[in-house]
Amino acid sequence: MVYSHKIPNMHKGETMFRKQDSSMRVVAVVLGAGQGTRMGQPINKVFLPVNGKPVIIYAIEAFEHCPVVDEIVLVAAAGEQEQLTKLAYTAQCHKVRRVVQGGATRHASEMCALEALRPQIQAGEIEVILIHDGARPFISAEKVQQLVEKARDLGGAILAAPLQEEDLIVQVSETHNIQKCFEGEQVWRAQTPQAFRASLLLDAYDRAQQDQFVGTDTAASLERVGYPVAIVESDVNNLKITTAHDLLHAEKLSRHRRFW
Numbered sequence: 001m002v003y004s005h006k007i008p009n010m011h012k013g014e015t016m017f018r019k020q021d022s023s024m025r026v027v028a029v030v031l032g033a034g035q036g037t038r039m040g041q042p043i044n045k046v047f048l049p050v051n052g053k054p055v056i057i058y059a060i061e062a063f064e065h066c067p068v069v070d071e072i073v074l075v076a077a078a079g080e081q082e083q084l085t086k087l088a089y090t091a092q093c094h095k096v097r098r099v100v101q102g103g104a105t106r107h108a109s110e111m112c113a114l115e116a117l118r119p120q121i122q123a124g125e126i127e128v129i130l131i132h133d134g135a136r137p138f139i140s141a142e143k144v145q146q147l148v149e150k151a152r153d154l155g156g157a158i159l160a161a162p163l164q165e166e167d168l169i170v171q172v173s174e175t176h177n178i179q180k181c182f183e184g185e186q187v188w189r190a191q192t193p194q195a196f197r198a199s200l201l202l203d204a205y206d207r208a209q210q211d212q213f214v215g216t217d218t219a220a221s222l223e224r225v226g227y228p229v230a231i232v233e234s235d236v237n238n239l240k241i242t243t244a245h246d247l248l249h250a251e252k253l254s255r256h257r258r259f260w
């Protein structure tokens with residue numbers, strides 16, 4: 001059952017699903033339904049403040065100020081929809097049209113968002129969907145634009161950053177023997193947003209559900225069925241806030257960063 005908390009649309013008279021024009025829409029899904037266990041705080045880490053602003057609001061604002069994004073769907077943990085709705089409204093993020101309840105895993109939360117969007121996807125009204133960790137505050141409108149263009153052209157694209165040149169990565173067997181070595185630059189750390197043509201994304205997640213596959217990121221479900229996923233180069237500032245150390249790092253970054 002998909003719970004969709006409908007926000008009275010801030011635009012005059014615009015209904016939630018009425019299309020404004022014939023062009024297909026770009027929708028950003030922001031995931032905030034985790035527990036933040038590794039953060040070790042009594043509240044969900046996406047609500048923790050960085051320079052006085054909740055972590056998740058940075059990402060929502062970035063999409064709000066990105067011209068290529070038409071709509072934002074938020075995914076909240078059970079019992080946190082109202083809180084997230086109010087935060088988005090207070091931040092005057094008018095592209096937020098609905099807040100859905102997430103699931104027990106990140107993958108399940110993505111599926112909750114896709115179920116809410118399924119009618120519009122199947123009606124051909126949504127062209128590209130971006131899936132983003134609400135725990136990643138520092139994304140730029142420029143990178144979002146590049147991801148959408150790549151997804152339009154190729155089917156899918158994710159933000160990723162290469163490891164440092166001096167890093168040496170070794171692949172280790174079960175018996176702890178080195179099997180393969182990789183230079184740092186050959187290995188990239190996947191990030192989010194991850195953007196896909198909506199029809200491919202929904203098909204990949206339906207097939208993942210049939211196969212009981214659970215991906216650690218969105219791209220895994222598309223890669224496994226052979227859909228192409230390209231890379232848009234990011235940087236290490238696009239950190240995911242996971243532990244208390246990341247929060248301190250984010251405080252520093254937020255002071256020296258131009259947003260949007």
Ligand SMILES: Nc1ccn([C@@H]2O[C@H](COP(=O)(O)OP(=O)(O)OP(=O)(O)O)[C@@H](O)[C@H]2O)c(=O)n1
Nearest residue numbers: 031032033034035036037038104105109134135
């Ligand atoms: N069931 C889940 C799990 C995660 N997420 C979201 O997915 C993003 C990346 O997940 P992660 O950083 O692992 O967040 P948590 O699961 O909250 O962290 P932890 O593993 O420490 O509990 C976060 O924005 C988180 O809110 C989600 O929407 N639903």
Ligand SMILES: C[C@](O)(CO)[C@H](O)COP(=O)(O)O
Nearest residue numbers: 133190191192216217218240
């Ligand atoms: C989805 C993700 O952020 C892509 O980098 C990453 O896989 C999340 O990893 P975590 O183990 O949930 O922190």
